[in-house]
Amino acid sequence: MRIAAIETYPIRIPLKVAYRMISALGRHEESHFVLVRLRTDDGLEGAGEASLTVRWSGETPWGAVALIDRLLAPLLLGMELDPAQPLESIAAIDRRMDAAVQHNWFSKSAIEMACWDVLGKAAGRPVYELLGGACRPLAIRSRFSMGAYDVPRARARAAELVEQGFDTVKVKVGGRVEDDIARVRAVREVIGSERKLVIDANCGWDADTAIRAVRELADARVDLLEQPTGDGDYAAIARVRRECGVPVMADDMCFNLVHARELIRNQACDLISVYPGKNGGIRKSRAIVEFAEQHNVGCTIGSNLEFDVATAAMGHLIVATPNLRVEEWPGDIHGPAYYEVRIVKEPLSIAGPVTTLAARPGLGVEVDWGLVRSLHA
Numbered sequence: 001m002r003i004a005a006i007e008t009y010p011i012r013i014p015l016k017v018a019y020r021m022i023s024a025l026g027r028h029e030e031s032h033f034v035l036v037r038l039r040t041d042d043g044l045e046g047a048g049e050a051s052l053t054v055r056w057s058g059e060t061p062w063g064a065v066a067l068i069d070r071l072l073a074p075l076l077l078g079m080e081l082d083p084a085q086p087l088e089s090i091a092a093i094d095r096r097m098d099a100a101v102q103h104n105w106f107s108k109s110a111i112e113m114a115c116w117d118v119l120g121k122a123a124g125r126p127v128y129e130l131l132g133g134a135c136r137p138l139a140i141r142s143r144f145s146m147g148a149y150d151v152p153r154a155r156a157r158a159a160e161l162v163e164q165g166f167d168t169v170k171v172k173v174g175g176r177v178e179d180d181i182a183r184v185r186a187v188r189e190v191i192g193s194e195r196k197l198v199i200d201a202n203c204g205w206d207a208d209t210a211i212r213a214v215r216e217l218a219d220a221r222v223d224l225l226e227q228p229t230g231d232g233d234y235a236a237i238a239r240v241r242r243e244c245g246v247p248v249m250a251d252d253m254c255f256n257l258v259h260a261r262e263l264i265r266n267q268a269c270d271l272i273s274v275y276p277g278k279n280g281g282i283r284k285s286r287a288i289v290e291f292a293e294q295h296n297v298g299c300t301i302g303s304n305l306e307f308d309v310a311t312a313a314m315g316h317l318i319v320a321t322p323n324l325r326v327e328e329w330p331g332d333i334h335g336p337a338y339y340e341v342r343i344v345k346e347p348l349s350i351a352g353p354v355t356t357l358a359a360r361p362g363l364g365v366e367v368d369w370g371l372v373r374s375l376h377a
Helices: 061-076 086-100 105-123 151-164 177-191 207-216 234-244 257-265 282-294 308-320 369-374
Strands: 003-014 021-023 026-028 030-040 045-050 139-141 144-146 168-172 196-200 224-226 248-250 271-274 298-301 349-351 354-356
Touching: 003 061, 003 105, 003 369, 021 168, 030 061, 030 105, 045 105, 045 308, 061 086, 061 105, 086 105, 086 282, 105 282, 105 308, 139 308, 144 151, 151 168, 151 177, 168 177, 177 196, 177 207, 207 234, 234 248, 234 257, 257 282, 271 282, 282 298, 282 308, 298 308
Parallel strands: 144 168, 168 196, 196 224, 224 248, 248 271, 271 298
Antiparallel strands: 003 030, 021 026, 030 045, 139 354, 349 354
C-alpha cells in the first residue's frame, strides 16, 4: 500500500484548572497541537499527533502545518508502507524527511505515528507487536508531574495525589531556589518517605544552584533530579551528577541519538527521558533506548502533555522496549487526563496513575475527526 494523502488539523484544548502547569518554562494553560490524518491508496487511515510547545522544542503549530502541508506531505505521497516490513518502511520515511529538513522532531513524529497506525491496521496487529512484542503488561503506571505551585497549593495537590494512588510525584523547580526548596520539602512532608520524589528544573538552574538545592534538600530525600542545568551544557550536568549524590536524568537536552551519545560520553546522566514526539518518532526513540542499554544507562518515558494519539504511541513504545524502566522510574503517560476534552472515540483508560493500552490494531485509538474540526485553532 502507498501513502495517498496527508492532512493537518491544528487544534487548541484547555487544561483542566487543577492540572494547569507552572514550570521554569512559564505557564501552560492550553495546548495548541497539530493532528495528522494519513490515508493510503487502499482506504486505510492512520492518525498522528505533533504535541509541540514553542518554548520547549522551538516548533510552532503554524510552522508544523506549513512544513507538513508544503514540504513533507508532497515528498511522501506515493511512498510504500509494507506491513510485512514495518521497520524498513518507517526507516525509509524517516530518511526522506530527514533529508528534506533538519530537526522539527514533533512534526516528523506526527507523520511517523500515522504510518505506524496504518501499518498496524493493515497487519491486524497492535504497534507493540510490530516492534517485537510485549515485554510488560498493557497497564502502565505513571508518576504525576506537579507544577511549581506556592506551598499551600503544593501541599493540597500532593495530598490529592496520595489519595489517587500515585507512588511517585515529580515537582517542578528551576525558579527562585528558596521557593523551590520550600515547595519540595512541603511535598515530601505530605507524601511521606515511602513514595519517590522527583524534581525537574527544565534547564532552569545552573550547576551551582542545582548542587546547593539538592544538598539543602537532604532531609527531603530527592530520589531523582531531572534536567537540572541548561541545554547543551554537558559539563554542567555531568558536574551535578558527580557532586550532588542523587541520580540525574537528562530530558530537555536529549532530542536525538547524537545528544544521547554526548550525554553518555560525558558520563552526564543515570537515566535518559525519551518519547516519540521529542525524538522524531517511535523508531528514533527506540534507537536511543537501545543505545543507552548498550552503555548500561536506563531510560524512562517523558511527556509534553500529549492527547490520546501520542500517548498511545508512547504506550506502545513502553510495552515493547525492555530498557524503558518504568517499573523503577515511572514516566508520564497520562497527559489526556489533564484536558477538558478528549479527541478520540474510545479514550485510553486512565485511572489515577495507571494508563491501559487497548490491544487493537495500530495505535488502538480512533480520532473523532468531526470533533477535531470543531476544535480547529
